[in-house]
Amino acid sequence: MWLEIIIIILLIIFLIYKRLTSKFDYFEKLGIPYVKPKILLGSYPGSMSKKLSLREEFLRKNLEFKNHKVYGVFAFGSGDPIFVINDLEILKKITIKDFDYFKNHFNFVEPEDDPLFRKSLFAMSDEKWHDMRMTLSPAFTRSKMRLMFQLILDICERAVKYLENSIKNDPNCKDGVNFEMKDFFTLFTNDAIASVAFGLDVNSLEDNNNEFYRMGKNCMTFSTWDVIKFVMYGASKKIFRLLGLKVFKKEFRDYFYRLVVDAMKYRKENNIVRQDMINMLMEAQSNPEKPHNREWTNEELVAQCFIFLFAGLESVATTLCFATQELIEHPDIQEKLHQEVDSVNEELDGKPLTYEALQKMKYMEMFISEVLRKWPPFTQSDRIVTKPYKIEVDGIELNLKVDDIIWIPIVGLHMNEENFPDPYKFDPERFDDENKPKIKQMSYGPFGxxxxxxxxxxxxxxxxxxxxxxxxxxxxxxxxxKTQMPIELEPVSFPVSIKGGFWLKMMPRK
Structure with a gap:
């Protein structure tokens, strides 16, 4: 009896092993160089086992294969093969010239496992994606940015008052006050998104226990158990579902659905207009001259607000954290920004900052561009092959099949010395009027x-x-x-973060 049970268990383990490793010879058969995988951990075992950050491990592997136009890696969990494209001309074809062959993102999450995420613009496919993009595009024009700017300005002014009060109330304020910038910028970004996307006036800097902040933070915090769930989901969706697990908790979906739908209903009944994303979605829903005949459901509209929070909260906060980290490491750059800020304030002559004045700040633009080059919020982007496609790679004719996965190595492109000489040096001058035109097309793409x-x-x-x-x-x-110098990146962190936090001292300017 026991012998039969042991044999059955061993057989099951063997079958699972064979399934998870069945694709590991995929690139070898094609003659494409690849990063050797480990079962369940794929080609990046260091980041999955908390030895390295995903950014560090991905960058290390990408630089190792930088002389290859295309190389292969394997996804964690499922072991699916992924083509990583290093060649700028091939990237141009995939993302622009032959876009119709690579329209869609890879959808890790199936609709039944998280319908809200799958109905967002990021996860939509083909014509539905195109129609939603057309629906949302008017909300992100320069004219709409001007209208939204006042909402952001209000949050900025409130954030500065919070900092000023914190310094005044600190007994050691003469020597500067310590701040952990990740906490501060996450609270700031949360309030900005709450206002711009959801029409909410929350003050998380004074009350970080408000429901919107708690829901957003919990949704974006990935624990070790969450990583295990993702691996399990990739390995076997059937087992994942049999265990009654969910990618995102139901309470998040229910909260955001109720929040957006109730807001739309209230505004419609009370004829309220506010220049935010909910208003834009309401206009799109009722616009008689919309560029398509599609009627969006409430759940599809809610999904756009949800992905706005999911994609924007941590990525913007992290970009700001690395921006301040670079400012304290490079006082000369901070001084140049101080001079530009002072010049703008002098022209404003005591009036609040305007959208036009901010857009004219050349050095600020250069500085942010360099932050996004050195510290892009996302390690890579992806595409799915939607129609069979042939490319010539190092003398090999590569036939890409429908549903093949493509990775665009954003951090690899940014940190390749052939694209950006001395890539680890922080240098905003790369983006001045003289040098910016010299940047190779497709070598810089923090937003894809x-x-x-x-x-x-x-x-x-x-x-x-x-x-x-x-x-x-x-x-x-x-x-x-408390400042971390030199910095050490946190493993299993999304987006990238540093161990010990982003600490600095803030001192009132004289």
Whole structure:
């Protein structure tokens, strides 16, 4: 009896092993160089086992294969083969010239496992994606950014008052006050998204126990158990479902659904207009001249607000954290920004910052561009092959099949010395009027490339510039005894973060 049970268990283990490793010779058969995988952990076992950050491990592997136009890696969990494209011309074809062959993102999550995420613009496919993109595009034009700017400005001014009060109430304020910037910027970004996307006026800096902040933070915090769930989901969706697990908790979906639908109903009944994303979605739903005949459901509209929070909260906060980290490491760059900020304030002559004045700040633009080059919020982007496609790679004719996965190695492109000499040096001058035209096309893409580039990039940049302007107007940023130098990246962190936090001292400017 026991012998039969043991044999059955061993047989099951063997069958699972064979299934998970069945694709490991995929690239060898094609003659494509590849990163050797480990079962369940794929080609990046260091990040999955908390030895390295995903950014470090991905970058290390990418630089190892930088002389290959295309190389292969394997996904964690499922072991699916993925083509990583290093060649700029091939990337241009995939993301722009031959976009119709690579329209869609890889959808890790199936509709039944998280319908809200799958109905977002990021996860939509083919014509449905195109129609939703057309629906949302008017919300992110320059004219709409001007209208949303006042909402962001209000949050910035409130954030500066919070910093000023914190310094006044600190007994050691003469020597500067320690701040952990990840906490601060996450609270700031949360309030900005709450206002711009959901029409909510929350003050998380004063009350970080409010429901919107708690829901957003819990949704974006990935524990070790969450990583295990993702691996399990990739390995076997059937087992995942049999165990009654969910990718995102139901309470998140229910909360955001109720929040957006109730807001739309209330505004419609009371004829309320507010220049935010909910208003844009309501206009799109009722617009008689919309560019398509599709009727969006409430759940599809809610999904756009949800992905706005999911994609924008941590990525903008992390970009701002690395921006301040670079400012304290490079006082000369901070001084140049102080001079530009002072010049703008002098022209404003005591009036509040305007959208036009912020957009004219050349050095601020250069600085943010370099932050996004060195510290892009996302390690890579992806595409799925939607129609059979042939490319010539190092003398090999490569036949890509429908549903093959493509990775665009954003951090690899940014940190390749052939694209950006001395890539680990932080140098905003790369993006001045003289050097910017020399940057190779397709070598820089913190928000992605082509029609599927991030639709919210303008708003993200606006948030970053606005809060940095207000901070630099009022404060000098210096290292503290808690500042992490040299920095060490946190393993299993999304987006990338540093061990010990982003600590600095903030001192009122004289």
């Amino acid at each position: 490339f082509g029609p599927r580039a991030c639709i919210g990039s303008r708003l993200a940049l606006l948030e970053c510039k606005a809060i940095l302007f207000h901070i630099l107007t009022n404060f000098e940023l210096v290292m503290s005894e």
